[in-house]
Amino acid sequence: MTIMVQVKDEGAIMNRLPETPKTPGLYLEDISVGDRFSGGALAVTPDTIKAFAREFDPQPFHIDEVAAKYTFFRGLAASGWHTAAMTMRLLAEFGPKVAGGLIGGSCEVAWPQPTRPGDVLHVECEILSVTPSRSKPERGTVLMRSETKNQQGEVLQVLTAKLVVPRRK
């Protein structure tokens, strides 16, 4: 049996319904300048440094402890792209849980000092700006600064990323 109910003002009912975005997580409206996120304890070893470098950055200072001594780095150092990739791993776990995922369109990266074997990495993030898109009403841009530090608090990477974030409405 089906009961038909006539709804005179459907808009009024819709306005009283709780918001039910398709995807759980943070929307642009949920993120504010100054919001902070941090965490992680990702251990860096000679083997992880060399495995990444053999595939993506096979230079002596990233793949050979002995040869590395006679280079700019004066010892084995992780590829900057390895530090960036490990940072992404930390951000996926400890960064803002953006609805639809953590998606960056562009970024700036600096590596003030190299990541070394024995370092244990964590991230500390801060939201710098939240900007609705002018042309695309369904989304906006969040500028987020992330410092990747080792267990001594030394800053190994500074990443400032423009994230694509959906709006609720």
Add this chain to the structure above:
Amino acid sequence: MTIMVQVKDEGAIMNRLPETPKTPGLYLEDISVGDRFSGGALAVTPDTIKAFAREFDPQPFHIDEVAAKYTFFRGLAASGWHTAAMTMRLLAEFGPKVAGGLIGGSCEVAWPQPTRPGDVLHVECEILSVTPSRSKPERGTVLMRSETKNQQGEVLQVLTAKLVVPRRK
């Protein structure tokens, strides 16, 4: 038997000797604005996309073809950091052979469109500036712009990197 020879003007002799830098490769003096470097044919597959993402960027659009359809990317896409890492691999092989290695202190990265399974990547680089360091006479900075393109010539990544480059003198 040792023959001692007195050299009145050692500087004059040194000036006639060929330059013998410790490390082979390009020095700051060898690199000019407008120099170009290019090459590569690095194939991207679903497996390489997912393997990288499982370790460094385990979000649905990077690790699961089906789930990826219902995301921003509307299909499996490589992590931007995977594209960056593959670009580094191409730069190490096809970029300028800088003495002491290709070492970046900082950079800007943009991903105009995602890297997809089936893409075959190459890099096209251009030197934008060559600047001796004011404080460190033994080195300088080279600004290099690198476009990572697929086999259709679509630009997947634009990287502008500040390279640390040694000087001959």
